[in-house]
Amino acid sequence: MLKLCRTLHNWLGLILVVQITLWFLSGLVMAILPIEQVRGEHLRQTAAVQWQQAGVSPQQVLQQHSAHASLSLSQRLAWQNNQLSALPVYLVEEGNSLSRYSAVDGEPLESLSEQNIRQLALAQYSGNSEIVAATLLQQLPQEVQHLKAPLWQLQFNDSEHSRFYLDPATGAVTRVRTDSWRLFDFLWMLHIMDYQDRSNFNNPLLISFSAAALMFTLSGIVLLWQRFRPRKRRPALKASSH
Structure with missing residues (x-):
């Protein structure tokens, strides 16, 4: 039994050594990286929505749609008087279509122009660098695929090669991606062993390696106990009488 346990432990160690090292390394680096820096919060400025400006009720907006439409609260950013402000917006989802209405006067809102987007991106950016490219994406890259x-x-x-992703209708920054985030995302991929979407924490590869790592640990405990378990002392032989 002990021979089988030792053989299993040795083979599992050879198979798992690389992945166990990656688990510890990726976990250590992810724990060291400040999550605020990973999310790019230090580069982003926000504005609070002033809902007291709303002059139209949600019921008035929903009257323009079918009974299957759903309404949620949103915002639209604006740069006025050298100040970033957020106007209240109603977001109506009906089937596959999305409609946005000003909560102030109930008027439909159209998508912002590239000039507006550039202005709002700079207004929400707390760094000192300039915009080198602005692209309206119809197909999203992996870093914002969801x-x-x-x-x-x-x-x-x-x-940090920062990239801001803005909603074309509201001008709000939905995600910030930097080199810190890309490093964290790569380490997260190694940690959960999802090399495609980098989001599936229940993939079969991770489950299999985790189960093997548990067997490696348990077999190691058995071998350790066998080596250091208390030994029964043999009774001392009495000196033979002459």
């Missing part, structure tokens, strides 16, 4: 297209991508020429 969001809905279209999105504006604004690239800045800073040291």
Whole structure:
């Protein structure tokens, strides 16, 4: 039994050594990286929505749609008097279509122009660099693959290669991506062993390696116990009488 346990432990160690090292390394680096920096919060400025400005009720907006439409609260950013402000907006989803209405006067809102998007991106950017590219994306890259297209991508020429992703209708930054985030995302991929979407924490490869790592640990405990378990002392032989 002990021979089988030792053989299993040795083979599992050879198979798992690389992945166990990656688990520890990726976990250590992800724990060291400040999550605020990973999310790019230090590069982003926000504005609070002033809902007291709303002059139209949600019921008035929903009257223009069918009974299957759903309404949620949103916002639209504006740059006025050298100040970033957020106007209240009603977002109506009906089937596959999205409609936005000003909560102030109930008027439909059209998508912002590229000039507006550039202005709002700079207003929400707390760094000192300039925009080098602005692209309206219909197909999203891997780093924002779980969001809905279209999105504006604004690239800045800073040291972190920052990219802001803005909603074309509201002008709000939905995601910030930097080199810190890309490093964290790569390590997260190695950690959960999802090399495609980098989001499936229940993939078979991770489950298999985790089960093998548990067997490796348990077999190691058995071998350790066998080596250091208390030994029964043999009774001392009495000196033979002459």
